[in-house]
Amino acid sequence: MHELSVTQSVVDAIVERMGDAEVAAVCLEIGKLSGVVPDSVRFCFEVVCAGTTLEGARLDILEPGGQARCRDCDGEFALPDLIPLCPCGSANVEITAGRQLRIRSVEVA
């Protein structure tokens, strides 16, 4: 389950950035096209946080939807899945949002 590695990376990165500060809440951004399942991350979070400065921390997850820009018609459109297809029929599109996997912020206790 790659969500376990992802969650471990989240906790490691936060511990590295925040040092000894006790973390009360974490806000993540998991784009709908990122390939990471938020519920699986929630499932892993508590386990991975145990025994760290994040123990018991609340987890908030934002799930921005997919967005793309067409290189042919220059249109911007919502992309519900990873099939890069513009309403104009072109597949020459650039995914501009929805693939992000980011730690937005943490709340210190």
Added chain:
Amino acid sequence: MCATCGCSDDAGVRITEPGHGHGHGITVSLEQDVLAKNDRLAERNRDWLRRHEVVAVNVMSSPGAGKTTLLERTARESGLPVAVVEGDQETLLDAERIKATGVPVVQINTGAGCHLDATMLERALGTLGPAPGTVLFVENVGNLVCPALFDLGEDRRAVVLSVTEGQDKPLKYPHMFAAADLVLLNKVDLLPYLDFDPEVFLRDVRRINPAADVLRVSATRGTGLQDWYGWLRTSIASGERR
């Protein structure tokens, strides 16, 4: 949940509304990519490969798609200087098959881990020390979900799908097919016995990834392997990196 890895326990699911009045602590903005560390290490691997003139191909598939057979045959017949990093959860079996071909191989056992990451490849490179000019195959853990997310620093990504797995796989595992430079449709000798339409498969791969090359092969029969060796030679000659 992750169908491949079998985590299907819903017990931990909590519905959380972001930003709704819990603690009153100080919020620190981090704005950091979760996989930043892996991506940094992957860049370091990429740099190492470039300096040592090694071309690395990350080979991904479900279990049983025929990766090891393909690599065994490639090691024996392609005429290319080959080395292999073998990723497997538990066993040494695949590495032993590769070793029998006489090419350098190292094994990475990931245990419960369902993918290779950049740190693992870094260690494998250190152990293996591939010679300049080597084509280094990194046989990832058999899984069509997790390996797609982790950059190893490789130059090329090849996805192997066997016709016995069904033609719906590109749309079911879009991340994997979106990340591929090459899709190898394997075991095509079995097509007469299966309900698998290669044209539908090709169309779906194209929908996800218009730029990917697609080759039809049978690693056991040898069908189409000259095209695969040709693709490898082109990749080496182009000197183009991801």
